[in-house]
Structure formats: structure tokens, C-alpha cells
Amino acid sequence: xxxxxxxxxxxxxxxxxxxxxxxxxxxxxxxxxxxxxxxxxxxxxxxxxxxxxxxxxxxxxxxxxxxxxxxxxxxxxxxxxxxxxxxxxxxxxxxxxxxxxxxxxxxxxxxxxxxxxxxxxxxxxxxxxxxxxxxxxxxxxxxxxxxxxxxxxxxxx
Amino acid sequence: xxxxxxxxxxxxxxxxxxxxxxxxxxxxxxxxxxxxxxxxxxxxxxxxxxxxxxxxxxxxxxxxxxxxxxxxxxxxxxxxxxxxxxxxxxxxxxxxxxxxxxxxxxxxxxxxxxxxxxxxxxxxxxxxxxxxxxxxxxxxxxxxxxxxxxxxxxxxxxxxxxxxxxxxxxxxxxxxxxxxxxxxxxxxxxxxxxxxxxxxxxxxxxxxxxxxxxxxxxxxxxxxxxxxxxxxxxxxxxxxxxxxxxxxxxxxxxxxxxxxxxxxxxxxxxxxxxxxxxxxxxxxxxxxxxxxxxxxxxxxxxxxxxxxxxxxxxxxxxxxxxxxxxxxxxxxxxxxxxxxxxxxxxxxxxxxxxxxxxxxxxxxxxxxxxxxxxxxxxxxxxxxxxxxxxxxxxxxxxxxxxxxxxxxxxxxxxxxxxxxxxxxxxxxxxxxxxxxxxxxxxxxxxxxxxxxxxxxxxxxxxxxxxxxxxxxxxxxxxxxxxxxxxxxxxxxxxxxxxxx
Numbered sequence: 001x002x003x004x005x006x007x008x009x010x011x012x013x014x015x016x017x018x019x020x021x022x023x024x025x026x027x028x029x030x031x032x033x034x035x036x037x038x039x040x041x042x043x044x045x046x047x048x049x050x051x052x053x054x055x056x057x058x059x060x061x062x063x064x065x066x067x068x069x070x071x072x073x074x075x076x077x078x079x080x081x082x083x084x085x086x087x088x089x090x091x092x093x094x095x096x097x098x099x100x101x102x103x104x105x106x107x108x109x110x111x112x113x114x115x116x117x118x119x120x121x122x123x124x125x126x127x128x129x130x131x132x133x134x135x136x137x138x139x140x141x142x143x144x145x146x147x148x149x150x151x152x153x154x155x156x157x
Numbered sequence: 158x159x160x161x162x163x164x165x166x167x168x169x170x171x172x173x174x175x176x177x178x179x180x181x182x183x184x185x186x187x188x189x190x191x192x193x194x195x196x197x198x199x200x201x202x203x204x205x206x207x208x209x210x211x212x213x214x215x216x217x218x219x220x221x222x223x224x225x226x227x228x229x230x231x232x233x234x235x236x237x238x239x240x241x242x243x244x245x246x247x248x249x250x251x252x253x254x255x256x257x258x259x260x261x262x263x264x265x266x267x268x269x270x271x272x273x274x275x276x277x278x279x280x281x282x283x284x285x286x287x288x289x290x291x292x293x294x295x296x297x298x299x300x301x302x303x304x305x306x307x308x309x310x311x312x313x314x315x316x317x318x319x320x321x322x323x324x325x326x327x328x329x330x331x332x333x334x335x336x337x338x339x340x341x342x343x344x345x346x347x348x349x350x351x352x353x354x355x356x357x358x359x360x361x362x363x364x365x366x367x368x369x370x371x372x373x374x375x376x377x378x379x380x381x382x383x384x385x386x387x388x389x390x391x392x393x394x395x396x397x398x399x400x401x402x403x404x405x406x407x408x409x410x411x412x413x414x415x416x417x418x419x420x421x422x423x424x425x426x427x428x429x430x431x432x433x434x435x436x437x438x439x440x441x442x443x444x445x446x447x448x449x450x451x452x453x454x455x456x457x458x459x460x461x462x463x464x465x466x467x468x469x470x471x472x473x474x475x476x477x478x479x480x481x482x483x484x485x486x487x488x489x490x491x492x493x494x495x496x497x498x499x500x501x502x503x504x505x506x507x508x509x510x511x512x513x514x515x516x517x518x519x520x521x522x523x524x525x526x527x528x529x530x531x532x533x534x535x536x537x538x539x540x541x542x543x544x545x546x547x548x549x550x551x552x553x554x555x556x557x558x559x560x561x562x563x564x565x566x567x568x569x570x571x572x573x574x575x576x577x578x579x580x581x582x583x584x585x586x587x588x589x590x591x592x593x594x595x596x597x598x599x600x601x602x603x604x605x606x607x608x609x610x611x612x613x614x615x616x617x618x619x620x621x622x623x624x625x626x627x628x629x630x631x632x633x634x635x636x637x638x639x640x641x642x643x644x645x646x647x648x649x650x651x652x653x654x655x656x657x
Binding site (some may be wrong): 009 | 341346549566611
């Protein structure tokens with residue numbers, strides 16, 4: 001999934017304009033001409049110039065819109081589903097670990113992750129359990145990171 | 158002398174030595190797994206170093222990265238799958254030796270000359286850093302401004318792919334660096350009312366996202382890769398190396414020197430050093446036709462170069478606080494967390510800490526020889542671990558590591574966002590290194606730019622009034638102008654040829 005120089009140039013130019021507009025309201029240091037808006041405005045200016053340069057160069061090279069070359073994997077719904085599954089697993093961990101605790105959530109997330117990658121279920125469960133306990137022991141007990149606790153395997157805490 | 162003794166006392170403690178040993182094993186493991194880079198090893202280690210004293214924390218990163226850069230050669234040699242990008246330059250020669258039934262010849266050369274390159278780079282680091290630090294003490298905001306701009310410019314032009322896409326990456330990093338309250342006016346920027354964003358984008362979760370999570374996403378899309386059974390190296394890993402040292406002394410020296418110089422250049426790291434050194438080796442070789450057919454000459458030079466670059470990258474990081482590559486960009490974050498502000502003053506206020514870093518570097522490059530030998534022997538087992546098992550576990554490490562920075566799920570959110578950004582960037586051939594340098598150097602650039610503008614009352618001429626600032630400024634402008642001029646010259650049709 002590769003955007004062409006023309007499309008990326010347009011996106012970059014729009015990004016530069018958006019940053020510039022958003023930076024107008026930032027305050028200066030009292031009594032000075034410079035302040036919180038100086039850097040974002042400078043970044044916006046060079047971003048916009050880069051976008052313009054990319055557009056001009058792409059047009060001179062005969063590039064036309066639409067400019068998106070889709071990678072092979074984007075044609076496969078299963079591959080897209082697997083991509084989304086990584087994001088869902090992360091969001092699920094954020095949402096569920098405070099409720100269920102670290103160990104059950106971690107075991108579930110890793111097991112599901114391995115099942116998606118077609119690891120045999122019993123191997124996935126064993127590895128997920130061992131890895132979750134190793135992480136809980138190293139981070140939770142040794143490094144005293146307050147991982148979300150639960151009753152599941154509570155003797156380990 | 159007492160400083161060196163103090164530094165040695167900080168390093169030669171059972172706990173620190175144990176940490177060095179464990180991180181060496183970790184670095185070997187990560188480097189030996191194709192797809193997992195030395196930078197990823199560093200990013201994954203940061204949450205662990207968070208709970209250590211400064212010396213073991215730095216020792217962890219130095220040792221793991223040195224090992225990972227070497228260990229990347231193992232799958233490259235045995236499977237033709239370079240473990241880290243730094244090993245990709247000479248993978249064809251290394252694998253050709255394996256096909257000839259001599260993997261030990263490639264791995265031995267890689268191990269010994271990696272160690273030599275690393276030690277050479279460290280010696281340069283030891284001798285050059287204090288001298289440069291004395292010069293850096295005279296720097297004002299103008300010199301620092303140009304130095305940062307030069308570093309960012311080099312990162313853009315040296316990174317693989319088109320400079321325009323490198324610039325886009327840089328602006329992503331610089332924009333992310335503007336988020337939060339950390340600005341000259343202390344005003345909230347792009348925080349969207351979030352209290353947690355007022356502290357800015359947390360650097361470590363962003364790193365973990367850009368490097369590790371993006372790789373996890375890629376593996377999920379490809380559904381893991383089939384691992385072929387690797388060839389087993391025979392005996393005599395070290396046997397050939399004395400002969401190689403006698404045959405290729407110039408190549409070893411040139412690779413080490415070139416690697417150190419490229420590493421010291423802000424923005425360039427071991428990957429670029431290895432490619433350039435391999436190309437130089439072929440250019441000056443008496444037998445360039447043998448390159449790619451299992452010839453050890455390029456391997457000697459590029460192998461020395463990539464480890465030397467790792468040490469060289471620490472020169473600007475320690476002296477100016479400007480990272481030489483992605484790894485030292487992460488290291489600077491760790492140093493700040495540990496209360497050590499990299500820059501010339503650290504050589505005066507905490508010299509024992511600097512000498513401890515030097516000792517750790519030497520130890521890491523020496524310990525590489527026995528541990529590398531063990532890693533080569535055990536490589537078959539490590540390489541047999543399928544990615545489909547490894548990646549979900551790495552994802553969990555990423556989440557716990559990101560959580561551990563502030564004991565908050567917000568870090569995992571940052572990791573997720575930057576993981577997606579990193580994935581999209583790499584899908585679009587937008588290099589990640591300039592984005593990281595932008596994120597790290599953004600606050601320094603802003604501070605020095607705004608301070609300089611206030612001091613000069615808005616006059617840009619003041620940026621060229623001091624001699625070193627003028628030199629750095631002109632050099633930076635040259636870095637920008639030369640590629641543009643070359644582009645224009647290439648576009649102009651040769652004399653006598655009319656345009657169609």
C-alpha cells in the first residue's frame with residue numbers, strides 16, 4: 001500500500017497548512033515576538049514547502065491522481081482481518097486488564113494471537129501461560145510494576 | 158586516574174557484570190531472530206533499565222546492541238535472512254560460504270572483526286570525546302541550533318529512499334515533539350484537553366510502537382514466516398581469523414575507521430556504515446569479481462564497520478546530546494531519565510560515569526568473542542523458534558513495557574498509535590530514523606532556535622556571526638544544496654542534444 005509522491009505531496013501540504021492554522025492561537029512569551037507558536041509555525045512552513053516540492057516534482061515527471069499502489073496483502077480480506085486483530089488485541093488488553101487482571105488477560109491475548117497465526121491450540125495455551133507468568137514475575141514482582149491484579153493464580157503475586 | 162578507578166569500581170560489581178552477561182544473551186537472541194533489530198532490542202530493554210542504576214542501565218543497552226549487531230550475521234549466514242539491517246550488506250557472501258559448506262569461515266570472520274571494529278570505535282570514543290567536549294563547552298545556542306539542524310539534515314539525506322520521504326518522516330517526528338507543555342511559553346499544544354498529553358508524547362512507548370509493534374503487525378499480515386532448518390557450523394570458527402587478519406589488515410582498519418566516522422555522523426548508523434564499507438571494499442579490492450561468491454574480504458571490512466559505527470554513534474550523543482543513530486536516540490532518553498544530561502558538562506560533573514561507559518564498551522566487545530562462539534554453536538535452536546510463536550509474546554512485552562514507563566495504560570495507547578504510524582510509514586517507504594531523531598531533537602531544536610531568535614532580536618545574520626556557528630551553518634546549507642544542484646544538473650540535457 002504505497003502512496004505515490006503526488007498523493008504524499010498533497011497530504012504533506014495539507015498537513016503543513018493544518019499545523020499552521022492550528023498554531024496561530026498559540027501564545028508568545030510575554031514581551032517577546034516568539035513563543036509556543038514559533039516552532040509549530042516553522043515546522044508547518046517547511047512541511048508545506050516539502051509538500052509543494054513533491055507535488056511539482058511528481059507533476060513534472062508526469063504523475064497523475066489517484067496515486068495509491070495497493071500491496072498484495074490488501075487484496076486479501078484475511079490479511080486485513082489479521083492486521084485489525086493486532087489492534088483489537090491491544091485495545092482489548094487496555095480495556096480488560098483492569099477488570100480481569102493481568103494474568104488472565106495476558107494469557108488470553110497471547111493465546112488468541114498465536115491461534116490467529118495458526119499455532120496449535122494446546123501449544124499456544126502452554127506458551128501463553130508460561131510467558132504470562134514469566135512477565136508477571138519479572139515485571140510485577142522483580143521490578144515492582146503495578147500490573148493489574150486478579151484472583152487468577154493469585155499466589156504468584 | 159582516580160576517575161578511571163572510580164569508574165572501574167562502578168562497573169566491576171557482581172550485579173553489573175551479571176546484567177552485562179544477561180543483556181549479552183538477550184542481544185544475541187534478538188539479533189539472531191530475523192526481523193528483530195538491535196534498535197528493537199534497545200526499545201524492549203528500556204522499561205527494564207528504568208528500574209536500574211545508571212551504570213547497569215547503560216551497560217544493558219551497550220552490551221545488548223553490540224551483541225545484536227553481530228548476532229544479525231548468524232541467520233544471514235545460515236539462512237540468507239539477515240537478522241538486522243546492518244548484516245544485509247554482506248549476506249550474499251556469507252551465505253555463499255555456507256553453501257560451500259563453510260559457515261564457520263563467515264561466522265568466524267564476522268565475530269572476530271565485529272569485535273575488532275567495536276574496540277577500535279571505542280578507542281576513538283575514549284580519545285575524541287573529551288577533546289570534543291572541551292570545544293563544545295564554548296558552544297552557544299547558535300552552534301547547537303546548527304548542530305541539531307545538521308544532524309536532522311544528515312538523517313534525511315542518508316536514510317534509504319528518497320530525501321523527500323525522509324523529510325516527511327522528519328516532520329512527523331518534529332510535529333510529535335511539539336505536543337505538550339514543554340515549550341518556551343509553557344502553553345499547552347495539541348493536548349486536546351488530555352492531562353497525560355501535557356507531558357508530551359512519551360518517548361519510550363513511541364519507540365516501542367515504531368519499531369516493535371509495526372514489526373508485529375507485519376508478521377501478522379504475513380502470518381509468520383516458515384523457518385528453514387539451518388546448516389550447522391563446523392569446527393574452527395577462530396582458526397581462519399589470524400590468517401584473515403594478516404591478509405586483510407588494511408580492510409579491517411579501513412572498515413573500523415569508516416564505521417566510526419559514519420557512526421559519529423548524526424543520523425547515520427551501523428546499517429549505512431556496513432553498506433558503504435562493503436562498497437568501498439569492493440571498489441578497492443584486487444579481486445572485485447569474487448564479491449558475492451563467498452569472498453571473505455568484504456565481510457571483514459563491513460563486519461568491522463557496523464560494530465565500529467555503534468561505538469562512533471556515542472560520540473555526538475555523549476558530547477553534544479545529539480544522537481548518532483536510532484539506538485543512541487533511545488539511549489539519550491534513558492540518560493535523561495537517569496538524571497544524566499548528555500552534553501559537554503557531563504564530562505566535568507560526572508566523569509566517572511563517562512569512563513564507566515567506556516569500560517562497558519570495551520567489556521561488551523571483548524565478551525562478544527566467547528559469547529558469540531556459544532551463540533554460533535546454539536544458533537540452530539534459536540533460529541528454529543517460529544515467528545508465529547514469538548510475535549504474540551513480543552506484543553505482550555511491548556504492552557507491559559509501555560505500561561511500566563508511567564504505570565499507566567496511556568503509554569500502551571501511545572505505543573498503539575505509533576505502531577500504526579510506523580507500519581504505515583514503512584509500507585510507504587518513509588524511513589523511521591528521521592522521525593525518531595525529530596522526536597528526540599525537537600525540544601532541543603525549539604529551545605535553541607527560540608533562544609537564538611530572542612538573543613538576535615529576530616535577525617538571521619546572527620546565526621552566522623560566530624565562527625563555528627558560521628562553519629556549521631554553511632556546511633548544513635551545503636548538505637541541502639548539493640543534492641538539489643545534482644538533481645538540476647541531471648535534468649539538464651547534455652550540450653548539443655535538443656529536448657524532444
